[in-house]
Amino acid sequence: MSHFKNATSEFKKRLADQPLIKRAVVTPIASQDDGPIYTGSNANPNNNGLQVFSSSKKKKTEVYSQPQDTGAGKHINSLLLNAINFLKTVDDPQTVDDLRRKGGVDLDAKPELYNLLKMNDKVAYDTRDHTFAYKPTYHIKNKEDLLALLEKRKNEGGMDYKELKDSYSKLLEAVNELASEGRILVVKNKDGAPRVLFWNDQRYNTAMDQEFRDIWHRLRIPDEIDLPKELEKAGLTHMQVFDKKGPGDIPKRKPVRRNRKMKITNTHMKGLDLTKDFVIQK
Template sequence: MSHFKNATSEFKKRLAHQPVIQRAVVRPLAAQDDGPIFTGSNANPNNNGTQVYRSSKKKKTEVYSQPQDTGTGKHINSLLLNAINYLKTTDEPQSVEDMKARGKIDLDAKPELFQLLRLNEKVAYDERNATFVYKPTYQIKSKEDLFAMLEKRKNEGGMDYKELKDSYAKLPQAVEELAAEGRILVVRNKDGHPRVLFWNDQRYNTAMDPEFREIWHRLRIPDEVDLPKELEKAGLTHMQVFDKKGAGEAPKRKQVRRNRKMKITNTHMKGLDLTKDFVIQK
């Protein structure tokens, strides 16, 4: 026990004579000082052993979350896409000067862009007049062209408005005019934009009583959640499907017992009666 006390006392003495190293703390400079703070190894008694000095560079106060130049991209593919999108907005052939003045696309400054636009499958280039024109999926140049195409496809159902969008620059105006004249039928989205266009066969236009039309438009289909309640109020019942099995419950398989014959492979046990107790013979 005395040996343990002596060892403990010696350890405490050595611990008390160990040097104490204070953590270096960097004090902030005055509020009017600008620039980042750097620390060096030269001792400074006023700053707990740490040398502090100021950078000569001024700190920038402007911070941008994105580049200041937010215009069109400078990559060749971006310029090609901008040129094609511009040609979609006009039905008239565009020369190099027209594209530079109206579309802000300078083909003279980018010879590579000129070649890519000339060879693009969605663009037609006229060698004689040196003009570009967009090649749409459907050739529609007027309101009557749109009506004739819908009439031609009357037995194929309606046409998707998105498929016709790049065919005619004045397509929205043509659709509204034909719909107002009763020559086509338009199925619209919730926001009122056209979705599907149909040719309207005038032979099936039947005059409806104004009172009946008012009642028809006044009726609203209930939501799917409220539909069973509305049917019950009207004295109608909805189909019910009963599932006998619980959700996620797998059917149990019937276990089949099989009588398997065991084959004895130990030939050295052949001839022994295993039904009798084994007795060691002395």
């Protein structure tokens, strides 16, 4: 028993002789652009024995890649298309130097491109001057040429503006001038862009009294649903039209006839001898 007491007292004595170690507590004390600042142990006399250090984690800077400006491209077909599009915007024949300075296409650097442009169906090549010009569907050089073309095609229901767009670089200006002069009629899209062009026959431009103009503008066009009824009331018949299928309408498939093989059993002919019962009597 005395031996146990001596061991206990000796253990307590050794425990009391051990140095006291204070536990370091890490807490954030501030926030900066590169992350919060934390406190740790190991002696800073101005900070109550604690050392200040920054977080090792830094914000990642997001980098976005931007596509490089490749210009007209380096592929032979891209260069050919770029050259043809440039020729559409000008009305005069262009030399090799014009294509390089204005169109950004160097034909001298690519002999293959020179030959492709010269042999293209939409390009007219002058062997004497060595110039290139766009070959449009309709040859229009001014507004008078446009007016003559529309007069020639007056019985064909007008001409689509898109068909003429590549024929003349100043086509829109010519259309606006002729329309303001009353020499052509223009059907426009909702955005005001020309859609269909008609030649205006001046012989049918008769004077109209203001009284009749007011009556005309006061007339109300019936809605599409009420139009057949209004025509019937006036003793007129309407033309039958076929409804166009909408984009969401799915056409019904016709049922496919399948030839199914059927096993036929002539049970009613069982036991019948055809060689005896159906022999033709001579």
